[in-house]
Amino acid sequence: MKNKELLKVNNLRVHYPVRGGFWNRIVDNVKAVDGVSITIHQGDTYGLIGESGSGKSTTGKAIVGLEDATKGNIYYQGMDITKKSTRRKLKYNREVQMIFQDPQLSLNPEKRIADIIAEPLRNFEKLSKEEEKIRVIQLLDIVGLGPEALYKYPHQFSGGQRQRIGVARAVATHPKLIVADEPVSALDLSVQAQVLNFMKKIQEKFNISYLFISHDLGVVRHMCNHIAIMNRGRLVEVGTKDDIYNHPMHIYTKRLLAAIPETNVNQRKAHHENRLAVEKMYQDHKSEYYDEKGEALPLQKISETHFAAIPKSRVNLLKSGSGEVSD
Amino acid sequence: MQKSLETGAQLSKEDLIKLSDEAKNNATPSTFKIIWKEFKADKMALFSLIFLVAFIVFVIVGSMFINVSQMMQTNIMNYFAKPFTSNFLLGADAGGRPILEQLIVGSRNSILIALGLTVISSAFGICYGLISGYFGRVTDLSMQRVYDFMMIIPSFMIIIEIVNIIPNYNAITLTLLLSLFYWMGTQRLIRSQVLAESQKDYVSASKTSGSSNLKIIFKQIMPNISSLIIVDTTISFAENIGVETGLSYLGFGLPVGTPSLGTLIANANDADNITIYWWTWLPATIEIILLCLAISYIGAALRRATNSTQRRSTD
Numbered sequence: 001m002k003n004k005e006l007l008k009v010n011n012l013r014v015h016y017p018v019r020g021g022f023w024n025r026i027v028d029n030v031k032a033v034d035g036v037s038i039t040i041h042q043g044d045t046y047g048l049i050g051e052s053g054s055g056k057s058t059t060g061k062a063i064v065g066l067e068d069a070t071k072g073n074i075y076y077q078g079m080d081i082t083k084k085s086t087r088r089k090l091k092y093n094r095e096v097q098m099i100f101q102d103p104q105l106s107l108n109p110e111k112r113i114a115d116i117i118a119e120p121l122r123n124f125e126k127l128s129k130e131e132e133k134i135r136v137i138q139l140l141d142i143v144g145l146g147p148e149a150l151y152k153y154p155h156q157f158s159g160g161q162r163q164r165i166g167v168a169r170a171v172a173t174h175p176k177l178i179v180a181d182e183p184v185s186a187l188d189l190s191v192q193a194q195v196l197n198f199m200k201k202i203q204e205k206f207n208i209s210y211l212f213i214s215h216d217l218g219v220v221r222h223m224c225n226h227i228a229i230m231n232r233g234r235l236v237e238v239g240t241k242d243d244i245y246n247h248p249m250h251i252y253t254k255r256l257l258a259a260i261p262e263t264n265v266n267q268r269k270a271h272h273e274n275r276l277a278v279e280k281m282y283q284d285h286k287s288e289y290y291d292e293k294g295e296a297l298p299l300q301k302i303s304e305t306h307f308a309a310i311p312k313s314r315v316n317l318l319k320s321g322s323g324e325v326s327d
Numbered sequence: 328m329q330k331s332l333e334t335g336a337q338l339s340k341e342d343l344i345k346l347s348d349e350a351k352n353n354a355t356p357s358t359f360k361i362i363w364k365e366f367k368a369d370k371m372a373l374f375s376l377i378f379l380v381a382f383i384v385f386v387i388v389g390s391m392f393i394n395v396s397q398m399m400q401t402n403i404m405n406y407f408a409k410p411f412t413s414n415f416l417l418g419a420d421a422g423g424r425p426i427l428e429q430l431i432v433g434s435r436n437s438i439l440i441a442l443g444l445t446v447i448s449s450a451f452g453i454c455y456g457l458i459s460g461y462f463g464r465v466t467d468l469s470m471q472r473v474y475d476f477m478m479i480i481p482s483f484m485i486i487i488e489i490v491n492i493i494p495n496y497n498a499i500t501l502t503l504l505l506s507l508f509y510w511m512g513t514q515r516l517i518r519s520q521v522l523a524e525s526q527k528d529y530v531s532a533s534k535t536s537g538s539s540n541l542k543i544i545f546k547q548i549m550p551n552i553s554s555l556i557i558v559d560t561t562i563s564f565a566e567n568i569g570v571e572t573g574l575s576y577l578g579f580g581l582p583v584g585t586p587s588l589g590t591l592i593a594n595a596n597d598a599d600n601i602t603i604y605w606w607t608w609l610p611a612t613i614e615i616i617l618l619c620l621a622i623s624y625i626g627a628a629l630r631r632a633t634n635s636t637q638r639r640s641t642d
């Protein structure tokens with residue numbers, strides 16, 4: 001059964017002006033996001049993967065309304081919320097929240113935990129002081145922290161605990177969608193699983209959808225059912241988990257897959273060789289997959305769920321029935 | 328969700344209060360407590376603080392018992408009366424006016440003007456820097472051009488001009504006038520810090536939490552630069568004592584007949600006064616040195632208290 005469509009990003013562009021010259025005029029644009037379309041359904045965990053600087057955070061920020069779209073539209077439950085005024089009128093952020101990459105920076109060091117978690121409640125819901133406190137204690141309980149945390153400051157917690165506080169704040173108003181911007185990449189490997197588990201638990205409890213941003217296909221494997229691969233501001237491959245992990249089409253996706261660390265010691269050598277082979281293939285075929293300006297090609301439909309920015313000739317090759325394209 | 332709501336509902340009011348109190352006791356000490364500890368660890372700063380407060384209280388209360396117009400009347404009989412006599416503890420000046428009383432009233436005038444100037448100009452500079460740094464872009468650009476303009480105009484000259492032009496002015500108008508020209512340093516300092524703070528994710532988190540810009544500026548960012556504000560304001564206070572004093576010294580400060588530390592120091596403009604009638608200017612000079620020393624000791628302690636790596640107090 002197909003779930004209801006929750007968020008639709010249509011051809012989103014976010015360009016940052018580069019100013020320079022004598023008059024401080026706009027001389028160029030950084031195309032942080034350059035024509036991204038994403039559809040997130042209710043209950044989805046949608047992975048947005050790409051290397052550093054590919055524009056993932058900018059996409060996420062545009063979705064929660066922290067960055068303005070230069071072009072394109074964002075629809076939430078069918079309503080166009082691209083404009084700030086509409087977002088405010090709809091109390092959009094009550095329903096769409098964000099978990100930030102670095103819990104060290106995303107919690108105000110001068111505020112007590114009670115105030116940090118209560119901030120969205122105070123702005124979006126009218127609760128009495130007591131109701132608010134009870135709600136905060138509940139939220140702390142959900143992420144495995146006791147009420148003694150209430151009057152402490154962020155620096156009195158470990159990194160994992162802090163990120164759980166960030167999760168508690170994001171779910172405070174019972175949002176339907178949470179943009180999680182690399183929520184565990186600042187954390188120790190041992191704590192990553194713990195925070196991810198809390199996020200999963202909360203998803204089941206509140207029926208939340210996630211846009212899960214990461215640079216690591218390994219972390220995403222256990223979280224996401226849909227995945228989009230982002231490269232230089234554009235999507236290069238979109239598909240289900242199966243499409244991406246088992247039938248990758250774009251060389252960039254293959255490269256990311258090869259970069260997942262191998263934990264099995266016995267296969268290290270084979271893994272390393274595979275990685276070198278993929279890297280060589282990437283260098284050899286790079287020019288086919290990007291146009292002369294170095295931008296990714298438009299997405300081609302491969303199956304109902306699977307799209308990839310590959311040259312047309314390869315799509316035709318696929319359709320003629322040769323199955324997997326060998327390189 | 329249902330389940331957690333129930334457990335939450337089971338919390339009775341007493342439990343809630345008990346939990347809150349326990350949590351409060353575990354909490355970290357407030358900034359005020361940390362500052363107080365630092366002062367206790369640094370005896371010189373503590374002494375300076377006590378000295379400064381006691382002195383300010385003394386001159387304010389003391390000048391209530393002095394009839395200024397009577398004191399400022401010329402009395403040729405007491406022309407350069409010698410100090411350490413029963414009527415003139417610190418002697419008298421060329422007009423036969425008692426130095427000690429002038430010193431008390433003058434200190435009150437100078438200190439109150441410096442305090443007022445510090446409060447007004449710092450408050451303005453802080454708000455200016457917060458807004459400029461937080462909004463950035465065009466707001467910042469235009470606000471900083473205004474700042475540039477204020478920096479290049481020779482403010483001291485302009486103040487002197489204005490003082491000459493306006494017919495009657497008093498301590499309050501003088502304070503307001505000076506405030507127009509002494510907020511720039513503060514705003515520059517605050518702005519640079521706010522520029523960095525605004526980029527941090529806790530500001531983004533506040534935005535997605537639905538807080539208004541004003542709330543974010545004053546409730547989220549300002550507490551994070553409070554140490555900078557405290558230290559800067561203290562130092563401004565020391566500087567501002569110098570502003571009014573300097574102006575009065577040149578003869579453009581408070582109107583004639585109103586004593587200030589500056590007018591007393593101006594006695595030293597006369598060669599005879601410097602060599603023979605030293606009591607006319609020396610007390611005020613020493614007082615200014617002591618005040619500025621005390622304030623700088625206090626400022627140093629504050630700076631250490633607000634910077635956890637430099638604290639002298641243990642724990």
Ligand SMILES: Nc1ncnc2c1ncn2[C@@H]1O[C@H](COP(=O)(O)OP(=O)(O)OP(=O)(O)O)[C@@H](O)[C@H]1O
Pocket residue numbers: 016030031032050051052053054055056057058059215
């Ligand atoms: N405020 C800004 N002004 C100008 N350029 C920006 C700004 N924010 C981001 N960029 C540029 O946009 C591009 C994409 O940035 P973004 O933060 O979205 O990358 P990212 O995929 O999240 O990377 P990372 O994995 O390192 O977080 C980068 O090249 C960055 O330099």
Ligand SMILES: [Mg+2]
Pocket residue numbers: 056057058101181
């Ligand atoms: Mg990022």
